[in-house]
Amino acid sequence: MNDAPVTAPPRAAALALGDDxxxxxxxxxxxxxxxxxLEEEVALANIxxxxxxxxxxxxxxxxxxxxxxxxxxxxxxxxxxLVEQPNGDFxxxxxxQLYFSTYQLFLYRQLAAGDSxxxxxxxxxxxxxxxxxxxxxxxxxxxxxxxxESHERMARACGALWRYTGEMFEPVEGLEVDWRALEDSWxxxxxxxxxxxxxxxxxxxxxxAWRAGAGRQGLHTEPFGPMLAEMQHLHRSHPGAxx
Amino acid sequence: xxxxxxxxxxxxxxxxxxxxxxxxxxxxxEAYRASLVRQIAQHAxxxxxxxxxxxxxxxxxxxxxxKAILMAKVQDEAGHGLYxxxxxxxxxTGREELLDKLHTGRQKYSSIFNYPTLxxxxxxxxxxxxxxxxxxxQVPLCRxxxxxxxxxxxxxxxxxxFHQRQGYELLLALSNGxxxxxxxxxxxxxxxxxxxxxxxxxxxxxxxxxxxSMAWKxxxxxxxxxxxxxxxxxxxxxEALGLALPDPDLRWNEERGRHDFGAIDWAEFREVLKGNGxxxxxxxxxxxxxxxxxxxxxxxxxxxxxxxxxGSVPAEDGVRMMEATA
Ligand SMILES: [Fe+2]
Ligand SMILES: [Fe+2]
Numbered sequence: 230m231n232d233a234p235v236t237a238p239p240r241a242a243a244l245a246l247g248d249d250x251x252x253x254x255x256x257x258x259x260x261x262x263x264x265x266x267l268e269e270e271v272a273l274a275n276i277x278x279x280x281x282x283x284x285x286x287x288x289x290x291x292x293x294x295x296x297x298x299x300x301x302x303x304x305x306x307x308x309x310x311l312v313e314q315p316n317g318d319f320x321x322x323x324x325x326q327l328y329f330s331t332y333q334l335f336l337y338r339q340l341a342a343g344d345s346x347x348x349x350x351x352x353x354x355x356x357x358x359x360x361x362x363x364x365x366x367x368x369x370x371x372x373x374x375x376x377x378e379s380h381e382r383m384a385r386a387c388g389a390l391w392r393y394t395g396e397m398f399e400p401v402e403g404l405e406v407d408w409r410a411l412e413d414s415w416x417x418x419x420x421x422x423x424x425x426x427x428x429x430x431x432x433x434x435x436x437x438a439w440r441a442g443a444g445r446q447g448l449h450t451e452p453f454g455p456m457l458a459e460m461q462h463l464h465r466s467h468p469g470a471x472x
Numbered sequence: 473x474x475x476x477x478x479x480x481x482x483x484x485x486x487x488x489x490x491x492x493x494x495x496x497x498x499x500x501x502e503a504y505r506a507s508l509v510r511q512i513a514q515h516a517x518x519x520x521x522x523x524x525x526x527x528x529x530x531x532x533x534x535x536x537x538x539k540a541i542l543m544a545k546v547q548d549e550a551g552h553g554l555y556x557x558x559x560x561x562x563x564x565t566g567r568e569e570l571l572d573k574l575h576t577g578r579q580k581y582s583s584i585f586n587y588p589t590l591x592x593x594x595x596x597x598x599x600x601x602x603x604x605x606x607x608x609x610q611v612p613l614c615r616x617x618x619x620x621x622x623x624x625x626x627x628x629x630x631x632x633x634f635h636q637r638q639g640y641e642l643l644l645a646l647s648n649g650x651x652x653x654x655x656x657x658x659x660x661x662x663x664x665x666x667x668x669x670x671x672x673x674x675x676x677x678x679x680x681x682x683x684x685s686m687a688w689k690x691x692x693x694x695x696x697x698x699x700x701x702x703x704x705x706x707x708x709x710x711e712a713l714g715l716a717l718p719d720p721d722l723r724w725n726e727e728r729g730r731h732d733f734g735a736i737d738w739a740e741f742r743e744v745l746k747g748n749g750x751x752x753x754x755x756x757x758x759x760x761x762x763x764x765x766x767x768x769x770x771x772x773x774x775x776x777x778x779x780x781x782x783g784s785v786p787a788e789d790g791v792r793m794m795e796a797t798a
Contacts, residue, residue, distance in 0.1 A: 258543055266766060267550055267557070281536065472537075
């Protein structure tokens, strides 16, 4: 324990939480104009906007939001590898949402109950994230217990993303969180949703050949580079310009 | 029977003449219903196709603030599509049927969205000019004789005016920015100005549906009148932006108290309308693909809803479920 004032935001933690929100928001934004049904154009944009709002607050705690978003190199991003994974089909997006929003929900609940630089933000974000989790859970039910094809796709998506779930519970410096309890709550919640959706919790390894914690340490997956290149190119093409 | 039908028609005519609203359960002439469905559907299609050119820039938005504004705008357009498909539904035509007509080319959307967004400044030009033209067209529709359409338009116009201001503000930042940014803004205005003027439709003497629509108070002003109004609004705004409108014939006419402007290239308009614009194929292909690729998702939602109704799934699981279009 240190005696730093509770309001001083720890940089690593702000970047971890902020980058998760920023990167997932970007991925969800890629759905615009491509969603399977008009209601989902609205819903996915809602979630993307909530996350972008969270990202802007978190990044602004430790620097200029645009400098951090647009001028950092890939290795300086601290987001989970999970959130940078491509959208894939709608099942893959929903599986990513289920895993991440459940994690974020329990994480933010703990932060909201604590006393740190993130308490206020987490208290507000918990309400948004509860909606994200609800949205993901309901789609998991519909896809898992819908048609044979949707069941198959949802099962495949949950399995494919499973390897990225281990690093969610690697402690982040500066976050006072009971990581063990977080993991237990997450597992119980996700397993419950999957069960109701006639799916089962995947049983493969929870991290790839990369050690868990890779995204948090700045090691990312191949799809992240192209994503960043697209996101940053215009901003970087006009150094010093304001928009 | 004849007298009854005539009685209904007289009541309808009287209601329209008295500026009363026609509601879904009221009797209405079949041609009025058909004309409204056609217009509302085309409007709804324009909202959802119109998401594409701007969504094209979400992933590259140059600041997080602009990214949030743009995402929210594209989301609003999806919402507008939803309101309008619902308004059409009150006339007995479902969303699925209308989407099918869009996807098979039997119904159109606004031709403006067949132009490409080539730079970031195009996002601003669309907001300022395209949303601006849409508002000029649509504000009178808030007084349209058909109630559900008029009410949808009140809501939509409020949001469109946000979009217009945001677009203007985006262009202003570019115009006052670096030389490269200023040039980007001018280039976008050069490309979007004339297509925006075409958004008001063909000149009055060539407009096929205008006269009847005006009689029914579906439409309130002629194409040329609205176009003139739009030009008069834009000229001082362009000056304030520090950007030129690409029309050497544009000048104030003291006598008319309005601006004169150059001849519109109606040959281009007709070509784009026919399907030969720069993006017609691309837009409809993307729309069709999104719909086809989403078919299994809609099927799953429908199958799940059926199971839930049949009681094989606990009801609570579906309580807040959104009805997906099957
Ligand atoms: Fe709109
Ligand atoms: Fe708009």
